[in-house]
Amino acid sequence: xxxxxxxxxxxxxxxxxxxxxxxxxxxxxxxxxxxxxxxxxxxxxxxxxxxxxxxxxxxxxxxxxxxxxxxxxxxxxxxxxxxxxxxxxxxxxxxxxxxxxxxxxxxxxxxxxxxxxxxxxxxxxxxxxxxxxxxxxxxxxxxx
Amino acid sequence: xxxxxxxxxxxxxxxxxxxxxxxxxxxxxxxxxxxxxxxxxxxxxxxxxxxxxxxxxxxxxxxxxxxxxxxxxxxxxxxxxxxxxxxxxxxxxxxxxxxxxxxxxxxxxxxxxxxxxxxxxxxxxxxxxxxxxxxxxxxxxxxxxxxxxxxxxxxxxxxxxxxxxxxxxxxxxxxxxxxxxxxxxxxxxxxxxxxxxxxxxxxxxxxxxxxxxxxxxxxxxxxxxxxxxxxxxxxxxxxxxxxxxxxxxxxxxxxxxxxxxxxxxxxxxxxxxxxxxxxxxxxxxxxxxxxxxxxxxxxxxxxxxxxxxxxxxxxxxxxxxxxxxxxxxxxxxxxxxxxxxxxxxxxxxxxxxxxxxxxxxxxxxxxxxxxxxxxxxxxxxxxxxxxxxxxxxxxxxxxxxxxxxxxxxxxxxxxxxxxxxxxxxxxxxxxxx
Numbered sequence: 001x002x003x004x005x006x007x008x009x010x011x012x013x014x015x016x017x018x019x020x021x022x023x024x025x026x027x028x029x030x031x032x033x034x035x036x037x038x039x040x041x042x043x044x045x046x047x048x049x050x051x052x053x054x055x056x057x058x059x060x061x062x063x064x065x066x067x068x069x070x071x072x073x074x075x076x077x078x079x080x081x082x083x084x085x086x087x088x089x090x091x092x093x094x095x096x097x098x099x100x101x102x103x104x105x106x107x108x109x110x111x112x113x114x115x116x117x118x119x120x121x122x123x124x125x126x127x128x129x130x131x132x133x134x135x136x137x138x139x140x141x142x143x144x
Numbered sequence: 145x146x147x148x149x150x151x152x153x154x155x156x157x158x159x160x161x162x163x164x165x166x167x168x169x170x171x172x173x174x175x176x177x178x179x180x181x182x183x184x185x186x187x188x189x190x191x192x193x194x195x196x197x198x199x200x201x202x203x204x205x206x207x208x209x210x211x212x213x214x215x216x217x218x219x220x221x222x223x224x225x226x227x228x229x230x231x232x233x234x235x236x237x238x239x240x241x242x243x244x245x246x247x248x249x250x251x252x253x254x255x256x257x258x259x260x261x262x263x264x265x266x267x268x269x270x271x272x273x274x275x276x277x278x279x280x281x282x283x284x285x286x287x288x289x290x291x292x293x294x295x296x297x298x299x300x301x302x303x304x305x306x307x308x309x310x311x312x313x314x315x316x317x318x319x320x321x322x323x324x325x326x327x328x329x330x331x332x333x334x335x336x337x338x339x340x341x342x343x344x345x346x347x348x349x350x351x352x353x354x355x356x357x358x359x360x361x362x363x364x365x366x367x368x369x370x371x372x373x374x375x376x377x378x379x380x381x382x383x384x385x386x387x388x389x390x391x392x393x394x395x396x397x398x399x400x401x402x403x404x405x406x407x408x409x410x411x412x413x414x415x416x417x418x419x420x421x422x423x424x425x426x427x428x429x430x431x432x433x434x435x436x437x438x439x440x441x442x443x444x445x446x447x448x449x450x451x452x453x454x455x456x457x458x459x460x461x462x463x464x465x466x467x468x469x470x471x472x473x474x475x476x477x478x479x480x481x482x483x484x485x486x487x488x489x490x491x492x493x494x495x496x497x498x499x500x501x502x503x504x505x506x507x508x509x510x511x512x513x514x515x516x517x518x519x520x521x522x523x524x525x526x527x528x529x530x531x532x533x534x535x536x537x538x539x540x541x542x543x544x545x546x547x548x549x550x551x552x553x554x555x556x557x558x559x560x561x562x563x564x565x566x567x568x569x570x571x572x573x574x575x576x577x
Binding site: 007008009010026028031041042043044060061062063064065066067068069070073074077078089090091092093095096097098099100105 | 169172173175176177178191193196197202203206207210288289290291294306307308309310311312313325326367368395396397398399442538539542543544545
């Protein structure tokens, strides 16, 4: 198990735990993700076809226009939002989405989280401590 | 995060629930991003969900709910504020394939929202180009919720604004503050990557859409790093229309608040000044003909030549674009199978009317509208669309060749020809045909 420390957007959230979905490209929550389904729909995007709902979404940063926050908010209102957001760098509209929709979000880790975390790893997100615990997917598999 | 006495009182609810909620959001943003304090703003540009973001159906209600808390106990704003376009001009909504029910619902949600914001004293620009009404000043702190305008205020005026969204900019307008982070701090405003345009590109002879293509080519390569273009002809900086085309695409593609252009932007009199402390460790990206053609190929998703819609004005059609359209239209008519929508601002519409352009365009059969977002409202139409905006093309097709609304992307000139002929002819030097 690895523990990584970053900066928590809000310390008030309880600990959440879920499966990681690692996306290598910047993500647009408005028009890049379909808020009806939670699928990444952007063309020529490395995450195209993946579904973000209920996942610990691991990505470099957000992109897109000033409507990003509304895109994230509609996703959340439609019960298709990720469980938590983990980013390398901070983007204001992504933070605003996390604040408004009470989604745990941690960013600014010492290591590149896109390299440390693999899709399918189990992640425990501790917003209060600004920490994530990474349980490698293959280890859990062996135990079971 | 430090709050002064007045900010603390807002947070404690002394001025009502709306301001309190606004300060809660701003403080949360400030703490999330490591701000030490708030900074006072003197102007805000608002993006309201119940005016602009598909104000019908489920999302229409969600939009209203999102800001319900924020607008409690509010009867004025702390700073002058302009506002984003309405979602659609209800007079032309039917022609853009909205149903009667949707129009009725939009009328309810959008119009009551508009009445409320105007009563607060919001300047009714309904424009994505608010800088024509409220230009910024060097080092002025503002809060802007519109991607091209965020770039414009930072880049062209040297004002300071972060990538604020609809909720943050409304909170900022209510309280008069934003967290002092990102672009509000001078040390974060230096360029991080150099872009050089190859000599083979004749930028002085660029069509307007070539600037969109250049912008897409740059943003695909510089990603989240602040670029400085080292060798753009200075004439680009003297044309609002060229700058509009250049800034609009990179604004959504890269999510950048700032782009330096040597000799054009106030903070980039020289390459060295733009780079500041980063000068010894930056990469250089080269853009040539191949990169421009590639950008056109990404944006053009249509295969067949026939055209159903020509949608111009993402963002709004400028006087220069009006002139280009008029020159080609002359006394010709729009093809009977084409809906040719020209979406502008109230300001430009009045000017175009004074110049006699509107009569010519109406006689030709074009649909003129203002104060609406053709990028959003245009997503409803089915059929092949021609546009002079890559930002528009992205919203219509998502650059996806499988979409029901394939897109031809080209210059204002090519789009106007398409409206007359009913088919895409192309002819641009780097473009698709």
